[in-house]
Amino acid sequence: MLARATGLVKLVGLCLAAGVLLAAVMFPVVGGLGLASNRAADTVDQTSGELAKGELPLVTTVQDMNGAPIAYLYDQYRIPVKYEQIADTMKAAIIxxxxxxxxxxxxxxxxxIARAAAKAGAEGEVSQGASTLTQQYVKNYLAFVLGGGTNEAYQKATEATAGRKLREARVALQLEQVMTKEEILTAYLNIVPFGNGTYGVGAASKAYFDTTPDKLTVPQAAMLAGLVNQPSVLNPGRGVDAAIKRRNTVIDRMRDNEAFGSDKAVAEAKATEYKAAEAGVVADLNLLPNGCVGAGDGPVYGFFCQYLMDYLVKYGMKKDDLLRGGYTIKTTMDPVATVAAKQAAExxxxxxxxxxxxxxAVVQPGQDKHRVRALAANRDFGNDAAAGQSAYSLPAEVTRFGAGSIYKVFTAAAALDKGVIGIDKEMDVPNVYSSKVYKDGNKPYTVRNYSNGPDTKMTLTKALATSPNTGFIILEERTGLDNVVDMAYKLGLRDTMQAVNNAGDPLKADGSNGPSQGDQFKQDNSGSFTLGPGATSVLELSxxxxxxxxxxxxxxxTPVEQILDRDGNPVKLNEPACDQPVAPELADTLAQGMSHDALPGGTAYAASQGFNHPMIGKTGTTENYWSVAFMGATPQYAGAVMTFTDGVAPQVICDARAPKLCGNNGRNGLTGGEVAAPTWFNAMKVIHEGKAPVPLAPAVAKYK
Structure with a gap:
């Protein structure tokens, strides 16, 4: 008797709710029950409008420079389809x-509602029958679109309260006035989750059956329709028994709903045949790869993908938008260059x-754009260090290791700019030099050359090729440390000089872990700057x-060639404009001064054999041998390589034939002409294959 009485109370409540809903359709303000106010009505109307528009979270596709997909970014794997692209079997099954x-x-x-109320009268609870597909569409839209698919949003969209059900029903009534049944059914089938991260019938058809929604058979459609009830519990990817049982229930409902015709005997025979079918789920679910880990065969595209993500967020896009916006991003990545760089590094x-x-890192020079063509490393991009993976953006981020003598290029450029020297003018290069300007504690800063030579003087061009330490400390003194640091920023070490501190850590917004690396060198009057001990980005060197x-x-x-939104409209970033930090004549003359490193006597000569393109180059080795580097370019491609210790405890890197860590017991390690330079040349031989050599611009008398 108590259960029956409780059911009657619920029956009355449902009938009252029906009256309120009807009134709510006619009048925006409903008094008394507090279920709607002007503001609440406006909110409902706004929600109805958004649902009618039906803009769903979509997959963002990342392409290489040729338009081939290299990665996908998404919160919800969805392939939207139109009404006519959905088989009648699927429509019949879900209905x-x-x-x-x-x-x-x-x-x-x-x-x-009446049936549910009657059942409540008999059983004491409302268990089924009161939620239409239109209402379910509302619920799913609130949970997975407006709510972003979070657990909190899902709980709120499905909470068992009268207020939530009334609001959901009111929106459903409004939707039916502005959308056709076909539109609502299509919208529902495009939004509902089917498990395993798939949303909508398009993605589910591909994932479970490797087909498209227009080709779904009755057993396939019935299985998908059954999944929406409890996609995690019925997951056919883990086992098909529960999914088949639910599928067969759907087939029975289709029979009862005359989906197989009105002849009961024929319909029963068809239902029996369909229920006898095997699950048909593909052995390995066709789930779309998501994110940068594993991007590209090998994989080889992960580092570029991560740089792209960071770049897009840095210059105007939100990560959530990237994961939901359905953008098509054509990047600058050259797959040939990337594979070549990866193979050379490894x-x-x-x-x-x-x-x-x-x-x-490989960058294509230009006066309107510098396109990043490759970012690669011997590591794969990922989280499994034991498998040789790294989640750090090794080629793009500012590493905590230096590029060594490559920084002498900035001293040379600043000296040319200030008229201190020309590329054909001689400079002092003693074997040992104690600075009159820079200190090492309370003592003069003293440097030695890597190897003693007979020359006490040489031209700046020869010095750039043979890299005497003493000569560049003297040149730095004459030019001014501040000017040299500023030149490093001007030519391209912009994040390296301004966005990180001396430890290579990103500067905090409040500057509490500053000053910046560039400012620190200036404040400390550190003459070692020209020897490149500080944190450096491989990409910025390139x-x-x-x-x-x-x-x-x-x-x-830039890693970006073009961004299109889901409607094909271009999206612009707030990228910095190109600028002219040094005179063209100075840059061209500096290039000529750097053109001898791959010639006999240069530090990269041994590594350069077989590469016959005019080029600039500079090797680098840090004093502690924790890192070595090479930076070079032709007029067609620029690139840089750094070999450095990426373990917990930095050590000397030694043995060019099989590089390894050698402790820190004072032994000599690799130099920039080893490992780093061969990596550069091995990659660039492939990248330049089939391309005619292009000469460097001539030097200008003013800077000679």
């Missing part, structure tokens, strides 16, 4: 199991080499080389 009176009601099924340092990273051979034009190293 039979979820809302058999779909084409008869106006958004709220009053007969279903060829010199195998990916499983403990504690030694070998990273390369862009320095691109700036020099672009006649002194700096542009941000």
């Amino acid at each position: 039979a199991i979820e809302d058999k009176r779909f084409f008869l009601h106006k958004g709220v099924d009053w007969q279903g 060829g010199q340092v195998p990916k499983d080499t403990e504690g030694v990273a070998n990273a390369m 862009n320095v080389a691109a700036t020099i051979v672009s006649h002194g034009t700096w542009c941000p190293p």
